[in-house]
Amino acid sequence: MKIRNRKNKVSASGLSLGAMLLLAVMGLYSCTSGESEGTGAEAYAQDQPASTEAAAPETAAVADEGKGVGPVTTVEVGADIDAALAGTGKGLFEAKCSACHQLTDQKVVGPGLAGVTERRKPEWVMNMILNPEEMTKQDPTAKKLLAEHLTQMTNQNVNEQDARAILEYFRQNDKAI
Amino acid sequence: METLYKKVNKAALLLAVAAGAALQSCSGIESSQANTAVASQADADAATKVYVAPGKHDELYSFMSGGFSGQVSVYGIPSGRQLKVIPVFSQNPENGYGYTEESKAMLNTSFGFVPWDDLHHPKLSRTDGMTDGRWLFVNANNTPRVARLDLKTFETAEIMEIPNSAGNHCSPYPTNDNEYVIAGTRFSVPINVEGKYEDVNFSEYKDKFKGSISFVKVDKKTGDMDLDFQVLVPGFDYDLANGGKGPSSDWVFFTTYNTEQASTLKEIGASQNDKDFLAAINWKLAAKYAREGKTHEMPAYYYHNKLDEKTHIATSEIKKKVRILLPEECPGLMYLIPVPKSPHGIDVDPSGEFMIVSGKLASIIPVHSFSNMLKTIEKKDFIGDVGGIPILRYESVLAGEVKEPGLGPLHTEFDGKGNAYTSMFVSSEVVKWKLKDFKVVDRIPVYYSVGHLVIPGGDTKKPYGKYLIAMNKITKDRYLPTGPELAHSAQLIDISGEKMKLLLDFPTIGEPHYAQAIEAGKIAPNSVKFYSLEENSHPQATKKESDTRVERKGNQVHVYMTAIRSHLTPDNIEGVNVGDEVYFHVTNLEQDWDVPHGFAIMGNNNAELLIMPGATQTLKWVPQKAGIVPMYCTDFCSALHQEMQGYIKVSPKGVKTPVAFSTGGKKPAA
Numbered sequence: 019m020k021i022r023n024r025k026n027k028v029s030a031s032g033l034s035l036g037a038m039l040l041l042a043v044m045g046l047y048s049c050t051s052g053e054s055e056g057t058g059a060e061a062y063a064q065d066q067p068a069s070t071e072a073a074a075p076e077t078a079a080v081a082d083e084g085k086g087v088g089p090v091t092t093v094e095v096g097a098d099i100d101a102a103l104a105g106t107g108k109g110l111f112e113a114k115c116s117a118c119h120q121l122t123d124q125k126v127v128g129p130g131l132a133g134v135t136e137r138r139k140p141e142w143v144m145n146m147i148l149n150p151e152e153m154t155k156q157d158p159t160a161k162k163l164l165a166e167h168l169t170q171m172t173n174q175n176v177n178e179q180d181a182r183a184i185l186e187y188f189r190q191n192d193k194a195i
Numbered sequence: 196m197e198t199l200y201k202k203v204n205k206a207a208l209l210l211a212v213a214a215g216a217a218l219q220s221c222s223g224i225e226s227s228q229a230n231t232a233v234a235s236q237a238d239a240d241a242a243t244k245v246y247v248a249p250g251k252h253d254e255l256y257s258f259m260s261g262g263f264s265g266q267v268s269v270y271g272i273p274s275g276r277q278l279k280v281i282p283v284f285s286q287n288p289e290n291g292y293g294y295t296e297e298s299k300a301m302l303n304t305s306f307g308f309v310p311w312d313d314l315h316h317p318k319l320s321r322t323d324g325m326t327d328g329r330w331l332f333v334n335a336n337n338t339p340r341v342a343r344l345d346l347k348t349f350e351t352a353e354i355m356e357i358p359n360s361a362g363n364h365c366s367p368y369p370t371n372d373n374e375y376v377i378a379g380t381r382f383s384v385p386i387n388v389e390g391k392y393e394d395v396n397f398s399e400y401k402d403k404f405k406g407s408i409s410f411v412k413v414d415k416k417t418g419d420m421d422l423d424f425q426v427l428v429p430g431f432d433y434d435l436a437n438g439g440k441g442p443s444s445d446w447v448f449f450t451t452y453n454t455e456q457a458s459t460l461k462e463i464g465a466s467q468n469d470k471d472f473l474a475a476i477n478w479k480l481a482a483k484y485a486r487e488g489k490t491h492e493m494p495a496y497y498y499h500n501k502l503d504e505k506t507h508i509a510t511s512e513i514k515k516k517v518r519i520l521l522p523e524e525c526p527g528l529m530y531l532i533p534v535p536k537s538p539h540g541i542d543v544d545p546s547g548e549f550m551i552v553s554g555k556l557a558s559i560i561p562v563h564s565f566s567n568m569l570k571t572i573e574k575k576d577f578i579g580d581v582g583g584i585p586i587l588r589y590e591s592v593l594a595g596e597v598k599e600p601g602l603g604p605l606h607t608e609f610d611g612k613g614n615a616y617t618s619m620f621v622s623s624e625v626v627k628w629k630l631k632d633f634k635v636v637d638r639i640p641v642y643y644s645v646g647h648l649v650i651p652g653g654d655t656k657k658p659y660g661k662y663l664i665a666m667n668k669i670t671k672d673r674y675l676p677t678g679p680e681l682a683h684s685a686q687l688i689d690i691s692g693e694k695m696k697l698l699l700d701f702p703t704i705g706e707p708h709y710a711q712a713i714e715a716g717k718i719a720p721n722s723v724k725f726y727s728l729e730e731n732s733h734p735q736a737t738k739k740e741s742d743t744r745v746e747r748k749g750n751q752v753h754v755y756m757t758a759i760r761s762h763l764t765p766d767n768i769e770g771v772n773v774g775d776e777v778y779f780h781v782t783n784l785e786q787d788w789d790v791p792h793g794f795a796i797m798g799n800n801n802a803e804l805l806i807m808p809g810a811t812q813t814l815k816w817v818p819q820k821a822g823i824v825p826m827y828c829t830d831f832c833s834a835l836h837q838e839m840q841g842y843i844k845v846s847p848k849g850v851k852t853p854v855a856f857s858t859g860g861k862k863p864a865a
Binding site for chain 2: 112113114116117118126127168169170172173174175
C-alpha cells in the first residue's frame with residue numbers, strides 16, 4: 019500500500035503564488051488533522067487567510083482524472099481484500115461515518131455506499147473522506163452530490179491510514195454484493 | 196421640535212469645549228486651542244489604522260473584565276470587534292455554562308451556588324516577566340474567588356474561593372514567572388487565627404478587623420491553583436496591587452485606603468488622613484517563611500472547583516485549612532510607604548525601579564523609587580509602625596512627583612519608550628508624562644470618566660507601545676441612546692508618535708475595569724478547534740450512534756444521545772413520565788472546527804446545551820405536563836438544521852409506558 023502526499027510530489031519552482039498558498043494551506047491541514055488534540059503548532063501568520071476556502075485558488079481544480087482534490091494522489095489497491103485492514107475500517111466506519119451513511123443503496127443523510135468503489139476511484143474516496151469541504155467546492159462529482167443531498171459532509175478528522183482502511187472496508191462491502 | 200439626537204450632539208460639543216478649557220487651565224504645558232480641538236477628534240487616518248479587512252485577523256487579543264456581568268469579553272485590536280464572551284462567575288444561557296450538569300460545580304462556594312459576581316481584573320500568565328498566552332487569571336470581587344481561564348479553549352478551567360477575604364478587589368496579580376497569583380482583601384473583617392466566631396461590634400474595628408493577602412501557587416505545567424498561605428495584614432482596605440520586575444521582582448506592592456480604620460460613612464471617614472499607605476511585601480521571603488514553617492494553621496472552609504480537560508466535568512473540593520503568616524513574626528516581610536490619600540492604582544514601570552501611585556484625591560502623582568526604598572529600609576529611616584510593620588519616611592522613598600497632572604489620577608501604564616500614561620477620572624483625560632523628569636508632555640480627552648488604561652504588555656518588562664485603550668465609565672452621548680442604561684465605552688488611542696491620537700471607540704459589556712492585551716501570535720496557534728472524540732472520557736459519552744439508548748433508573752431517565760449534521764439520535768423517545776428526572780447526555784459526534792450543536796427542550800426550567808465537537812454535555816429536565824414535547828438543535832449547523840429535531844412523549848404520572856426510542860428505520864431492541 020502506498021499513499022503519496024501531493025505536497026511531497028511537486029516542487030515549488032514554477033508554481034503560481036496561488037498554488038504556493040494552497041500548499042501552505044494543505045500543510046496546515048495535514049498537520050492539524052494528524053493531531054489528536056486539535057491544536058496547530060504551526061507559527062501563526064499575521065496575514066494568513068481567514069479560512070482554507072478563501073485561499074483555495076482556481077488552479078487547484080485542475081483535471082484530477084476522477085481522483086478528487088486532496089492529499090491523496092496515488093493509492094494502490096490489491097486484487098484481493100486485505101481482511102485485517104477492512105476490519106479496522108469497519109470499526110472506524112461505525113464510529114465516524116455510520117451516523118450518515120448506510121452500506122446499502124439507501125440514502126440517509128448522505129448517499130448509500132453500495133458500489134461506491136465501482137463508481138469512484140480509490141483516490142477520490144479517500145480525498146472525500148479526508149478533505150470533504152474542498153471536495154464539495156472544487157470536485158465536480160462532489161459538487162453534484164452536495165447539490166443533491168444538501169448537507170455538507172462532515173470532516174471527521176480521519177487520518178490517511180484510517181481513510182485507507184475505510185476504503186478497504188468499502189471494497190470488501192462491494193465485493194460481497 | 197428639537198430632537199433628542201440634536202440635543203445630545205449639542206451637549207457633546209459643549210462638553211468637549213468645556214473639557215478643552217479645563218485641560219488648559221490645569222495643564223502644566225503649552226496647549227493651544229487648536230491642539231485641543233484636534234485632540235478631541237479622531238485622527239484623520241483613524242479609519243485606515245483600525246480597519247481590518249474582511250478575512251484578516253487583528254494584531255492583538257484584548258481580554259476585558261465584564262465587571263458586574265461576571266464575564267470576560269474578548270476583543271480584537273485594533274478593530275474593536277468583539278470576538279467572544281467567556282462566562283466565568285455567571286451562568287450563561289448562551290452555552291449552558293452554570294446550567295449544565297457538568298458545569299454547575301464551577302459556581303459552588305461556601306455560601307452555596309453563587310451564579311453571579313463582579314469581575315474586575317484580568318491578568319495574563321507570565322514567563323520571565325512577559326505575558327505567555329497560556330492562562331488568564333481573574334478575580335471575583337463580591338464572593339471572593341479567583342478563576343483561571345485556559346486560553347487554548349477560552350473556557351474557565353478553575354475557580355477557587357478565597358477564605359478570610361470579604362471583597363476580593365485587590366486581585367489577582369501573577370509574579371514574573373507565575374510562581375504565585377496574589378489576592379488582597381478589599382473589606383477587612385474580623386479574623387482571628389483560631390478561626391473562631393467572635394461577636395464583634397463595629398466600635399471594635401481597630402482591634403479586631405484584619406485584612407488578608409493570599410498567595411495562590413500555580414502549577415508550572417498545568418496551571419492548577421493551590422492556596423499556599425495567607426499573610427494577615429492591618430485592617431485597612433486593599434485596593435490594587437502590582438508586582439515588581441527586574442530588581443524589584445521579589446516584591447509585590449498594594450495600595451491601601453481607610454488607614455483611618457473607619458467602619459461607617461467611609462466616604463468621609465476614610466479620607467481623614469493626609470496619607471494612606473503603599474504596602475510592600477517581599478513575596479519570596481514570605482514563601483521562604485512559609486516553607487520554614489513560620490505559619491499558623493487555621494481552620495477554614497472554602498471551595499475549589501476544577502474542570503477536567505478530558506471529561507469536561509467540573510468537580511468541587513472543600514478545603515478546611517489555611518496557613519497564616521503574621522508579619523510581626525516575620526522580620527523584613529512587609530513595610531508601609533506613605534502615599535497621598537485614597538490611592539487607587541499602583542503601577543511599576545518596565546525597569547522595575549519606579550512605583551507610581553495614583554491618589555484619587557491627590558493633586559500630584561508620587562513616583563516612589565525601589566532603590567530608595569531599599570536604602571530607607573537599610574537605614575531604618577522609619578516614622579513609626581502599624582502593629583510592628585515599619586512605616587518608611589515618604590521623602591526618603593520618593594523619586595519625584597508629577598506636578599499638576601490633572602484631576603483624579605487612577606491608573607498608569609507604560610509604553611516601553613520611557614513614557615507613562617495616567618488616566619484622570621475627574622478631568623476625563625489621559626496624561627502622558629516622562630519617566631526621566633516626571634514632566635507632562637501630552638494629554639488627550641476621553642469620553643468620559645476613564646478608569647483603567649491598558650497598553651498591551653504595559654505592565655510587563657517590554658510593553659507593546661503602539662496602542663492604549665481607555666476604559667470609560669460614562670458614555671452619555673457617544674452612541675445612539677438605549678434608555679437609561681448605556682454601554683460603557685472603550686477608546687483606542689494611537690501612542691506610536693509624540694502626540695496621542697484617538698482612533699476608535701467601541702462599546703463593552705458590563706462595567707469594564709482592567710483589561711489585558713497580547714499579540715495574537717502568542718495565543719492563536721494553540722487554539723483548540725475541536726475535542727478529540729477518542730479522548731472524550733466523559734462517563735456518559737456516546738461515541739457512536741449504535742450506542743445511543745434510553746435507560747430508566749427509578750425515577751431517573753438517562754438519554755444517551757448523539758448529535759451530528761443534521762439529526763439527533765434517538766429522535767423519538769417514549770417512556771418518560773411527568774415528574775421524572777430526565778438527563779440528556781448529548782455527545783456531539785462532529786470532528787470539525789466550528790460545528791457545535793445546541794440542544795433545547797420546550798418548557799425546560801433551565802437553559803440549553805451548546806456542545807462543542809467531540810464533547811458531551813448533560814441537560815436536566817423534569818417534565819411537568821403530559822404530552823408530546825419537541826426538542827431541537829439551537830445552533831444553525833447545516834441546510835437541514837431546522838430539521839434537526841425530535842419528540843419526547845411524556846405520559847401522566849403512574850402510567851407505565853415502557854421506555855422506547857428510535858431514529859429513522861433503525862429500531863434497536865429496547
